[in-house]
Amino acid sequence: xxxxxxxxxxxxxxxxxxxxxxxxxxxxxxxxxxxxxxxxxxxxxxxxxxxxxxxxxxxxxxxxxxxxxxxxxxxxxxxxxxxxxxxxxxxxxxxxxxx
Amino acid sequence: xxxxxxxxxxxxxxxxxxxxxxxxxxxxxxxxxxxxxxxxxxxxxxxxxxxxxxxxxxxxxxxxxxxxxxxxxxxxxxxxxxxxxxxxxxxxxxxxxxxxxxxxxxxxxxx
Amino acid sequence: xxxxxxxxxxxxxxxxxxxxxxxxxxxxxxxxxxxxxxxxxxxxxxxxxxxxxxxxxxxxxxxxxxxxxxxxxxxxxxxxxxxxxxxxxxxxxxxxxxxxxxxxxxxxxxxxxxxxxxx
Numbered sequence: 001x002x003x004x005x006x007x008x009x010x011x012x013x014x015x016x017x018x019x020x021x022x023x024x025x026x027x028x029x030x031x032x033x034x035x036x037x038x039x040x041x042x043x044x045x046x047x048x049x050x051x052x053x054x055x056x057x058x059x060x061x062x063x064x065x066x067x068x069x070x071x072x073x074x075x076x077x078x079x080x081x082x083x084x085x086x087x088x089x090x091x092x093x094x095x096x097x098x099x
Numbered sequence: 100x101x102x103x104x105x106x107x108x109x110x111x112x113x114x115x116x117x118x119x120x121x122x123x124x125x126x127x128x129x130x131x132x133x134x135x136x137x138x139x140x141x142x143x144x145x146x147x148x149x150x151x152x153x154x155x156x157x158x159x160x161x162x163x164x165x166x167x168x169x170x171x172x173x174x175x176x177x178x179x180x181x182x183x184x185x186x187x188x189x190x191x192x193x194x195x196x197x198x199x200x201x202x203x204x205x206x207x208x209x210x
Numbered sequence: 211x212x213x214x215x216x217x218x219x220x221x222x223x224x225x226x227x228x229x230x231x232x233x234x235x236x237x238x239x240x241x242x243x244x245x246x247x248x249x250x251x252x253x254x255x256x257x258x259x260x261x262x263x264x265x266x267x268x269x270x271x272x273x274x275x276x277x278x279x280x281x282x283x284x285x286x287x288x289x290x291x292x293x294x295x296x297x298x299x300x301x302x303x304x305x306x307x308x309x310x311x312x313x314x315x316x317x318x319x320x321x322x323x324x325x326x327x328x329x
Binding site: 001003015016019022023024025094095096097098099 | 218220228251252292313316317318320321322323324325326327328329
């Protein structure tokens with residue numbers, strides 16, 4: 001029952017990302033949208049934490065939100081557009097939105 | 100909003116017939132509310148109304164049918180805490196009607 | 211077969227509508243006999259502390275409402291052991307019989323449910 005966790009809050013002002021990282025299952029995925037894409041900021045502790053995740057965990061970031069914020073995705077992350085987001089939502093057994 | 104006249108008092112009701120001010124409730128108000136529903140309150144009715152008021156004072160909310168049944172079973176035993184008994188007393192909608200007569204807010208989470 | 215739902219409540223009772231909304235979802239689901247679990251995570255564990263006085267902030271009594279969960283058939287209640295520990299609550303009595311689970315057990319818990327929502 002792999003879960004796609006969807007985050008949309010900035011990891012610099014909010015603990016959702018760190019909480020989520022502790023609860024990830026081996027085959028879960030993590031999708032960064034909105035301000036959560038700031039987690040991919042080069043040189044940040046947040047990016048280092050993401051890079052330490054096992055390879056079995058998929059890391060995705062929404063293209064639009066990256067572009068809007070001028071962030072280029074680190075190699076670890078796979079950039080997806082909205083159709084890609086939909087495809088991911090179907091690929092995983094369930095989606096956990098961290099509202 | 101409508102008014103219910105009980106003795107010399109004028110009691111405010113909301114559009115669904117529930118008390119606007121929960122403090123207005125007493126047994127005379129309950130009897131008058133029941134009369135509006137063409138219901139004569141028997142000892143069995145009063146027992147459930149008191150139970151509901153206890154539920155509200157414990158949990159600060161009005162129960163839906165399921166929790167009402169469960170609470171009644173817990174406090175009064177299975178003979179009283181079942182949907183048959185409660186439906187019979189309160190015209191098939193125990194959570195809504197009994198909450199109204201007990202002077203509680205309209206239960207949310209109810210169909 | 212009805213789908214099971216795990217509600218993860220991670221807001222303190224006073225920090226906005228999150229805690230109330232999570233509870234409302236749980237009570238509504240329970241009233242309709244859905245298999246519901248509730249997990250208190252992060253600041254959400256503050257919902258379980260005793261002696262809160264909501265009236266001083268003119269708020270409704272969330273702790274009293276939380277006690278109604280078992281009456282609504284929501285009896286699968288969990289709390290993050292780490293969240294409790296971090297906030298100095300590990301030894302405190304909780305107002306609700308929520309089972310403390312470590313991180314690995316929480317991952318397994320999320321895995322077990324059909325649907326998950328985090329508020």
